[in-house]
Amino acid sequence: MNEAWRYFLLFFGASLVANILLIRFIALCPFFGVSTRLETSLGMSISVIFVMTMATSVSWIAWNWVLKPLGVGEFLYIPSFILIIASLVQFVEMVIKKTSPPLYRAMGIYLPLITTNCAVLAAATESVKPGFFTKLNITYNYGFPEALVYTIGIAVGFSLVLILFAAMRERLELAPVPKFFRGVPIAFITAALFSLAFMGFAGMFNL
Amino acid sequence: MEANKFVVSTSPHVRDPISTRWIMCQVIIALTPVTVYSMAIHGIHGFYVLISSVAGALMGELAVQKGRKLPVTLGDCSAALTGLLLALTLPPRVPWWIALVAGLVATVLGKQIFGGLGHNLFNPALVGRAVVFVSWAAHMTAGYAKSARIGIANTATHRLIQKALADAASGASPLAAMKIVYDPSLSYTGPAGVPKLQASTYYKPLLLANPWGCLGEVSALLLILGGIYLVITRIVDWRIPVVYVGTVAALTALTGRDPLFYTLAGGLLIGAIFMATDYTTSPLAPRGRVVYALGLGLVTWLLRFWSNNPEGVMFAILFMNGLVPIIDRYMLPRPYGKRGAEEAGKP
Numbered sequence: 001m002n003e004a005w006r007y008f009l010l011f012f013g014a015s016l017v018a019n020i021l022l023i024r025f026i027a028l029c030p031f032f033g034v035s036t037r038l039e040t041s042l043g044m045s046i047s048v049i050f051v052m053t054m055a056t057s058v059s060w061i062a063w064n065w066v067l068k069p070l071g072v073g074e075f076l077y078i079p080s081f082i083l084i085i086a087s088l089v090q091f092v093e094m095v096i097k098k099t100s101p102p103l104y105r106a107m108g109i110y111l112p113l114i115t116t117n118c119a120v121l122a123a124a125t126e127s128v129k130p131g132f133f134t135k136l137n138i139t140y141n142y143g144f145p146e147a148l149v150y151t152i153g154i155a156v157g158f159s160l161v162l163i164l165f166a167a168m169r170e171r172l173e174l175a176p177v178p179k180f181f182r183g184v185p186i187a188f189i190t191a192a193l194f195s196l197a198f199m200g201f202a203g204m205f206n207l
Numbered sequence: 208m209e210a211n212k213f214v215v216s217t218s219p220h221v222r223d224p225i226s227t228r229w230i231m232c233q234v235i236i237a238l239t240p241v242t243v244y245s246m247a248i249h250g251i252h253g254f255y256v257l258i259s260s261v262a263g264a265l266m267g268e269l270a271v272q273k274g275r276k277l278p279v280t281l282g283d284c285s286a287a288l289t290g291l292l293l294a295l296t297l298p299p300r301v302p303w304w305i306a307l308v309a310g311l312v313a314t315v316l317g318k319q320i321f322g323g324l325g326h327n328l329f330n331p332a333l334v335g336r337a338v339v340f341v342s343w344a345a346h347m348t349a350g351y352a353k354s355a356r357i358g359i360a361n362t363a364t365h366r367l368i369q370k371a372l373a374d375a376a377s378g379a380s381p382l383a384a385m386k387i388v389y390d391p392s393l394s395y396t397g398p399a400g401v402p403k404l405q406a407s408t409y410y411k412p413l414l415l416a417n418p419w420g421c422l423g424e425v426s427a428l429l430l431i432l433g434g435i436y437l438v439i440t441r442i443v444d445w446r447i448p449v450v451y452v453g454t455v456a457a458l459t460a461l462t463g464r465d466p467l468f469y470t471l472a473g474g475l476l477i478g479a480i481f482m483a484t485d486y487t488t489s490p491l492a493p494r495g496r497v498v499y500a501l502g503l504g505l506v507t508w509l510l511r512f513w514s515n516n517p518e519g520v521m522f523a524i525l526f527m528n529g530l531v532p533i534i535d536r537y538m539l540p541r542p543y544g545k546r547g548a549e550e551a552g553k554p
Contacts, residue, residue: 038536167532168328175326178275189320193329194529196337200522203515 006138007149013136013207014153020119021161022195023202024134027119031162032187034110041166045159047110049152052123054092055085056151059124060144073129081124082116089115123154136207165191227324231284233442234481237433238291238423245425249299253422257294259303263310264290264335271319285324289313292481293332295423296474296521298347305343309335329528330488333521340521380420381409382473382517389464389512406468413471420473427471434480443484446493447500451479454504462512475507478520488528495538503527 020026034044059081067073067080093111096104114120126132127147133140140146168190177186246253268286272279281287290310297306313335318327340347385406409417414428423430437443455475456466470476483489483503490499503523510519 164529164533167536168529170536171328171532172321172326176322177326178320178322181320186320189316190328193316193334193525196334196341197329197522197525197529199337199341200510200514200516200519200526204509204513 007146009138009205009207010136010140010146010149011153011156012205013138014134014150015157015160016198017201017204017207018134018136019157019161019198019201020122020154021158022191022198026122027117027158030114030117030119031165031191032184035162035166035169035187038163038166038170041162043107044110044114045162047107048114048119048158048162049155050107051085051089051111051114052120052151052155052158053148054088055081055120055124056127056147057144058084058088059128060147063128077125077129078121081121085120085124086115119154119158123151127151138207161194165194168194227283227285230442231288233440234437235284235288235291237436237442238295238481241423241426241429241433242291242295244429245295245299245422248416248418248425249422253299255303256297256299256301256306256422257291259306260294260297260310260335261287261290263307264293264314265310267311267314268319271315272323277323280324283324286314289318289331289335292423292477293335295477296332296336296421298349298421300349301346305339305346309339311335312338325487327487328532329525330482330485333482333525333528336521337525380424380473380517381413381417381468382511385464385468385472386517406465409468409472413468423477424472424474427476430476430480434476437480437484443480444489444493444496446496447484447489447503448479450497450500451483451503451507452476454501455507458504458508462508464512469511473511473518474520478524479503483524483527488531490531490534490538492535492538492540495534498538499527499531499534502530 014020018024021028021031030044030048034040062080062084063073063077067076089111093104126134127150128142130142133142133150140150165187169187172186172190181189242257246257264286265281268281269279271277290313293309293313294306297309313331316338317329317331317334318324321327412418415426417425417427434443434448438445438448452470452475456470459469460466483500490496506523506526507519510516510522516522
C-alpha cells in the first residue's frame with residue numbers, strides 16, 4: 001500500500017468512518033455542553049485540535065522512552081498519561097496567557113475544560129499503546145507520524161461534528177419543539193439522526 | 208390557524224393563492240405517474256408497501272398533534288407526501304410492517320419532534336428509511352423483486368449476473384450488479400462465452416421499465432417528467448437537481464465509469480428532484496443551494512464507489528442536511544436593496 005494513501009486513510013478513518021462523537025460516542029460531555037453556540041464551539045474546536053496533538057506527542061514520548069523501557073507501562077499508563085497531559089496543558093495555558101493574550105482569549109478558557117477529557121485520553125492511548133487502536137482495517141505500527149496523523153484525524157472529526165451540530169442547535173432554539181424535548185433531549189435526538197447519516201461512511205475504502 | 212385570526216403585518220399586503228397544501232399537492236401530482244406505473248409493475252406487493260407507509264405517516268402526524276392538543280394539519284398533505292416519498296424509496300417486497308414503522312418514524316422522529324412542518328433538520332422520509340435500513344438491513348436488501356413481470360430488460364447477461372450473485376431470494380439492483388462487476392476483490396468476469404455485463408445494457412430498462420429497484424425507481428423518464436413539471440411550476444429550484452446530478456455524472460465520468468448509467472440507476476433522480484429540494488432541509492440562498500448540491504454530488508459519488516453499499520443517495524442527503532444550517536449561516540440570501548452579500552451576510 002502506498003504510504004501517502006495509507007496516511008490519508010488513517011486520517012479519513014479517524015475523522016469520518018470512526019467519528020469519535022457520532023460513531024463511537026466518546027466525549028459527549030463537551031459535545032452537548034458547548035454546542036449551544038457556534039462561537040464557543042469554534043473556540044472549543046481549535047483548543048481540542050491543539051490539546052489532542054500535544055497530548056499524543058507527549059504521551060508517545062512517555063510511553064516509548066520511559067514507561068515501556070522501565071516495564072511499568074501496563075499498569076501505570078492511565079495515571080501517568082493523565083498527569084503528563086494535565087500538567088503540560090496547564091503549563092502551556094500559562095505561557096499563552098503571558099505571551100499571546102489574543103490567542104488566550106480565543107481558546108484559553110477551554111483549555112482547562114478539556115485537559116482531563118476522555119476523548120483526549122482515548123486519542124493518546126489508542127495512538128500510542130499497542131492493542132488499543134480502533135477497529136479500522138488498516139496497518140498501524142504505532143510510529144510517531146502515524147500517531148500524530150491519527151490524533152489530528154480524531155480531533156478534526158470532533159471539531160467538524162461539533163461546529164455543524166452547534167449550527168443545528170442554534171436553529172433548533174427557534175423551533176417550537178415540544179416542551180419536554182427542549183434543550184438537551186432534542187439535542188440527543190438530533191445527534192442520533194446525524195449519527196444515522198454518518199453510518200453511511202461505514203466500510204468506506206474497506207476501512 | 209385559528210389562533211391568529213387577525214394577522215398584523217407591514218405593507219405591502221399581497222394575497223397569493225399559493226399555500227402549503229397547494230405546493231404539497233403539486234409534488235404529489237408530479238409523483239402520480241411514477242407511483243401508478245410502479246403499482247402496475249410491482250403489483251399487489253408494491254401496493255401494500257405504499258398503503259402501509261402512507262398510513263404510518265398519517266398516523267404518526269395525527270397521534271402527535273392530538274396528543275399535544277395542536278390543530279391537526281393532515282389536510283395540508285405534507286404527511287401524505289412524506290409517506291408517498293418514503294414508499295417510493297422502499298423495496299417492493301419489504302414486509303408491510305417495516306413500511307408502517309418507517310412511516311411512523313418519518314413523521315414522529317423526523318418531523319413532529321422538532322416542532323412540525325418547517326422545523327425539521329433532516330428530510331423526514333429519509334429519516335424513516337434510514338432507521339429501517341439500519342434496523343432491518345436483511346429485509347431491506349432482500350426486498351427487491353426477483354423476476355421481471357415484463358421482460359424488457361430480461362437479457363441473458365443480466366440473468367447470468369443474477370445467478371452469479373447466488374442469492375436465490377432476491378434480485379440485484381442494477382447498481383449492485385455493476386458494483387460486483389467493478390469489485391476487484393471478486394474479479395467477476397462472467398461465464399465463458401458471455402460478454403462482461405455492460406452498463407449500456409441497462410439504459411432502456413432504467414428509462415422505461417426497471418423492476419429491480421425501489422418502488423420509485425421503475426422509470427427514470429417519468430421521474431424526469433415530474434421534475435420538469437415541478438421546475439416549470441416553480442415549486443423546486445432547478446439548481447439543486449441539475450447541479451447534483453451533473454456533479455455525480457462528471458465525477459463518475461472522471462472515475463472512468465458510465466455517467467449515463469449512474470445517473471439513471473438507483474435513487475439519484477428521485478433523491479435529487481424530490482428529496483434534496485425539500486424547502487426546510489435545503490439552503491435558502493441560490494449560492495448556498497449550489498454549494499449544497501455540489502456537496503451532495505461529491506458525497507454520493509464517494510459512497511457509491513467506495514462504501515459497502517451500492518447506493519449512497521440516502522446517506523448523502525442526510526449528511527448534507529446536517530450541513531444546511533452552517534451553509535445558511537455563511538451564505539445568507541441578499542436582502543432586496545443591499546449591495547453585497549458580504550454586507551448582508553454578517554452573522
